[in-house]
Amino acid sequence: MSSPASSGSGSGSGERPVPGRGPGPAPGTARGPAAFMAGRSTEKSLDFGGSSRRLLRMLRPERPLIAVTLVLAVASVTTTVLGPRILGQATDLIFAGVIGRQAPAGATKAEVVARLRNNGQGTLADLLNSVNFVPGHGIDFGKVGMVLLTVLALFLVAAVLGLLQGLLTTTIVQRSMYRLREQAETKLARLPLGYFDRQPHGEMLSRVTNDIDNLAQTLQQTLSQILTSLLTIVGVLTMMIVISPLLAIIALVTVPVSVLVAARIGKKAQPQFVKQWATTGRLNGHIEEMYTGHSLVKVFGRQKESSEVFAKHNDTLYASSFRAQFISGMIQPAMMFIGNLNYVLVAVVGGLRVASGSLSLGEVQAFVQYSRQFTQPITQVASMANLLQSGVASAERVFALLDAEEQEPDPVNPVRHEDVRGRVAFEHVSFRYKPDIPLIEDLSLAVEPGQTVAIVGPTGAGKTTLVNLLMRFYEVTGGRITLDGVDVAEMTREDLRARTGMVLQDAWLFGGTIAENIAYGAEGASQEEIVAAARATYVDRFVRTLPDGYDTVIDEEGGNVSTGEKQLITIARAFLAKPAILILDEATSSVDTRTEVLIQHAMNSLREGRTSFVIAHRLSTIRDADLILVMESGSIVEQGTHDELLKAEGAYARLYAAQFAQAVVEVD
Structure with a gap:
């Protein structure tokens, strides 16, 4: 039933802390439709190594699947790497058949080679000496077919293993x-209310949606590919050394150059990815604020300023995204150029080795394939640098949220009330948002069960802060608050808030039926109980005029019911929850007079038999309160009944007279 106190309530508008530096927006972050006037910067250095290691630790629970994936990857790469070497045997068989058909039948290989040397054709003799041909015999298509079938089987096995590896990677x-x-x-459930006061909603939504989605995409695309690429590099390098150590050394010469190029380009791209995702969060925050406050923006004619701020953020996002993608995109063509140079070197030297008889044609063919396979995974790893940098930048933003300072934990052995009567006492309570700026100092107050306490005072006096302390949205910095003699700090927040119902100035409804909204605070409530609560709070009167009655679906903004009807539904919700303590925060401040009368009657039914705290600007709505507290600058300057305070001719009398005089002026 509990929900955070609305930051939009009129009484609390001056009671919020000055926003401080958080893991997201910079100091001075504005909230609401006026946010388009604020300029923010969230650039900070990216701890690529630390965030990457934390990402790997995040995968620890999947170690069994990772081990299986590793085995599949090794098997898949092994079968893939064996393919070119075996395929080279087919080339040797074909070449040997071509040479054997042209050689005179009946002679031996040694005789053919010796005859060539005697004729001064030593180079050709060296070449044929490395070929296993039989003079007079052509191509052995049977053996060639077996080799090709073997290679086909290896590639099929590699494909199946790769498919299984991809499936497991997706699961991980x-x-x-x-x-x-x-x-x-x-x-988010453990963060204090002060954290949300400092963060634009769009910024937080961006972290838990866009950034996590980007991280998932990065891991999906890179985790399996990096593993396969690294294993391919090891396997291919091994086969290259087996075939020809000299050619392997030539192929390896380009590796340091490739690594150096990738590192230099990647270092320049990192800050741009950080800026890209930080700007995305700011743009989302601006769009969310402008959408929720679009009516206010139009009323004050601020569409132009809003569009200008959007254009500014959009231009910044375009520039940072363009630079990040362009710079990181330079890696792949640079690596391809280096790979082509390597290919040329291998082809030239390999051809010379074949001519000298040191290598067979099939071995050189296999080595050329291996050289391409060797540079390809290096190129892939380098080209994934942009994805990795983008993903790690998103991961850092999510980790910043996870590392944010939490509210104080609930006690290990909490006290649980079985039967709450509703006596609330503030005992020498002090509170301050900032250590050097006091707000409430040495406040003491006792409210008996069933009493209705009204809290009045100018904006910023501490009215909403008082009930926020009672609900433990903030923790007191001195003294204590008790419920039936038990310090609320010794109770769990869930238990405390389960005993409390709140009706806020900004009525919150979720997407669902009216019946579901009323039953939100009472799980398992029957239809009869829902209707009874609706009748007691005057909801039933307008619900029955709707075509679908209690099954009418309300959208997330509650746009298909009026403001007063939304407020009545929230009162019915609190009524059905049957809380021991009731908090009404400016529940009638934004409705017409007729609806206000209905809400007042509904709240009277709701307050019956419950300890109630009523925050109000309209003093006419609290005449019947058992106790009225007048607050100024965080202190209670007066307390008593309506009549007593008027007779005292103090702060309350001045407030009442000011409102009465204003009402007369409005009538005139």
């Missing part, structure tokens, strides 16, 4: 992202 990544989303969700 999606399970890890599932856990990460759960961690982000539970983290």
